Structure formats: structure tokens, C-alpha cells
Amino acid sequence: MARSTFPRDRFDDLPDPSGRVGAHRAENPRLRGWIVFLWAAIATLVLIIVGIFGTLVVSGRISSGADPVPAPTPTAEATTPAVVDTSYSVVVLNGTGDEGLAGTLRDRLIQAGWSGDAVETGDSDSTDFAQTTVFYLRDADEAAAEGLAETIGGAAVGQSDFLQPSDDPNTPDDESAVKRLVVVIGVDRAAGQASESPAS
Structure with missing residues (x-):
């Protein structure tokens, strides 16, 4: 390589720099x-x-992690004790297509102590009433309804104003209030089963 023929100047006497010279980019670490x-x-x-x-x-x-809330325990509902009370008048309706069931049940009630004048019979508007049921009006009548249901054997009990006197307001403590129970014979007693059911 040919030597430079340029004349020496002040830059020829500078020491060689150590390290990097110029701009350098740093590596991006992955x-x-x-x-x-x-x-x-x-x-x-x-x-x-x-x-x-x-x-x-x-x-x-x-x-x-907290203490579990105990599930509420169901309380047994108090049941009304059954009382056979022949002072109630009874309406017996045949809710089936079989004839004679209301009369047969009326005879049983008379044998159980009801007077003949206190038991009326008739036919229900329905001929497919499911289960024989004793209906009562006031809460005070429930015990007598239970007693009547046991007397005829295997009947359900329900509260309703069905065939109850319209002039009888809710006066459970009124001794003069009309006391009436209504029995609707269901198809569970069809085909003569009403006379075969044991009385309680």
C-alpha cells in the first residue's frame, strides 16, 4: 500500500482512540x-x-369455610281432633253417575246418630267428582267435618262456602249460626263402595 504523500498536520499526532467510535445500537435481548x-x-x-x-x-x-346455615326443620302441622257432632245438618250430594249412593250414605248417617230431618240428599252438577269430600265453612266447623269424614270412612276434608247459607257471615263464635256440612260423594265410592266402606 502506498504511503500517503499528503503533508503531516496536527491530526497525525493524535493517539489511537480506545473503545468504540461512532454511533452503535444496543442489542434488544429476546x-x-x-x-x-x-x-x-x-x-x-x-x-x-x-x-x-x-x-x-x-x-x-x-x-x-364459614359455618353453614342449618336448614329449617319442618314443623308438624297441628291437626284438628275429630269430633262426631250430630247437631250439624248434612247435605249429601252424589258426584258420580251411579244412582242411589246419596241415599245409602244418608241411611248410614242416620244409623250413626243424625236425625232423618238433618240429612238431605241430592245430585251434584258433576258426575265425575274424584274423591269423596266433606266441606265445612268456618274454622270452628273443622273438627265436626273431621268427625263426619271418619264416620263415613276414608273421606277428605276441605273448607268451602259451597251450599252454605248466604246469610251466615263469618261469625265463628255465634251460637245461632247455621251449622251445616256438605258431603260430595266421589267416584272412589262408585259401584256400591259407599255401603262397603267401614265406618270409623
Whole structure:
């Protein structure tokens, strides 16, 4: 290589610089990107787990560790004791297509102590009444209705104003109130079963 023929100047006596000269770009380390991604994945997983756990606690599928609330225990309903009270008048309706059931049941009630004048019979508007039922009006009549249901055997009891006097307001303590029970014979006593059911 040919030597320079330029004359020497003040820049020829400068010492050789050590290190880098000029602009240099620092390398972008790839490991830092993986660390950020790893932490993001961990945070997402934790949020998902917390969300699932919270949903299970709120829906009651798992307990949160607190003392469980005891389930309410059902209390037995007080039943009204049955009382056979022949002072009640009784209306017997045949709710089936079989004839003679109301008269047969009337005869049984007379044998049980009711007077013939206190028991009336008739036919119901329905001929497919499901279950023989004794209907009463006031709460005070429930015991007598239960007693009548036991007397005829296997009858249900229900509260209704069906065929009750319209001039009888809700006066359970009024001794002068009309005392009436209504029996509707159902198809469970069809085909002569009313005369075969044992009296209580």
C-alpha cells in the first residue's frame, strides 16, 4: 500500500482512540419478551381460577369455610281432633253417575246418630267428582267435618262456602249460626263402595 504523500498536520499526532467510535445500537435481548409473556400468562391463569372459585361459592356448590346455615326443620302441622257432632245438618250430594249412593250414605248417617230431618240428599252438577269430600265453612266447623269424614270412612276434608247459607257471615263464635256440612260423594265410592266402606 502506498504511503500517503499528503503533508503531516496536527491530526497525525493524535493517539489511537480506545473503545468504540461512532454511533452503535444496543442489542434488544429476546429473553425479556419471554419473561413478560410468562408473567401475563400466570396472571391470566390466577384470574381464571379466582373467578371459577368465586362462582362456585356464590352458587352454593362449595362452602366458603364459614359455618353453614342449618336448614329449617319442618314443623308438624297441628291437626284438628275429630269430633262426631250430630247437631250439624248434612247435605249429601252424589258426584258420580251411579244412582242411589246419596241415599245409602244418608241411611248410614242416620244409623250413626243424625236425625232423618238433618240429612238431605241430592245430585251434584258433576258426575265425575274424584274423591269423596266433606266441606265445612268456618274454622270452628273443622273438627265436626273431621268427625263426619271418619264416620263415613276414608273421606277428605276441605273448607268451602259451597251450599252454605248466604246469610251466615263469618261469625265463628255465634251460637245461632247455621251449622251445616256438605258431603260430595266421589267416584272412589262408585259401584256400591259407599255401603262397603267401614265406618270409623
